[in-house]
Amino acid sequence: MDALAPEVLRCFRAIPMSIVRLEHVFKDYTLGEQKVQALKDISLNIEGGAFAAIAGPSGSGKSTLLNLIGCIDTPLAGKIFIDGHDTGGRTPDELADLRARTIGFIFQTFNLFPVLSAEENVEYPLLQLKEVGAAERRDRVSKYLAIVGLSRFARHRPNQLSGGQRQRVAIARALATQPKIILADEPTANLDHKTGEGILQLMKQINSNFKTTFVFSTHDARVMEMADWLVRIEDGQITGESAREQGRLDDHPYNSVQVGGSDRSETDGAQA
């Protein structure tokens, strides 16, 4: 078969690709005799490069949905495609490998190792990637700590950092493996409003510069406003989806773009 002409290839590249696709996904939890239907027939497409929020009241299924997208848990029924890969019928090891290479996580409570320094926390997920050697690990740790504005705090342990700084370490750790998708479950819930806004702005800058897809959950109307794609969920069902702007890209060149952030952040209330 003849090779496709460059202008035809460009045409294909311009079509936004779903990096996350769910088809008729159901998830139940069983607690003793009681069955909770946490997700009921969820179908969802998130395009590569999106800055997407999942919004809904407490208990609506946001964390459950993020855990399924993150291959931390598996659905009762339905299909989940991550970066074009069908996650169905895979072994736990295969799912762990897909997760390690494709997805970064940011949690509400930061989930840093308390005995490790900021730089060791950022290095940790890289130890799972055999192809990343020691020199490359060091480069990435210093690059991503710089991007979140924490180079000066590399040797600090989590308890020697403010909440905003801890979340910045968690963002650097999520970026270190250069994932296509970063999932964040209420990343600002444990931060005051101003600090939370700074964290969201940093995530948005990373999204713009690296084209990393972000999917984050929130209750906070001000956080929802920063999303370019908003998915509303109630009682385990999607009740609405809306786009805020167009023009997302589907590639994710982790180049040398400096996102900014400074060691003397005014948004994280740091007193380290």
Ligand SMILES: Nc1ncnc2c1ncn2[C@@H]1O[C@H](COP(=O)(O)OP(=O)(O)OP(=O)(O)O)[C@@H](O)[C@H]1O
């Ligand atoms: N491990 C579990 N065992 C049993 N039920 C669970 C479990 N995890 C979640 N649920 C139930 O599933 C439903 C959805 O929970 P989920 O944690 O996804 O909600 P959420 O939208 O993240 O809420 P929040 O905003 O409070 O974090 C709730 O009814 C919850 O009680």
Ligand SMILES: [Mg+2]
């Ligand atoms: Mg939750």
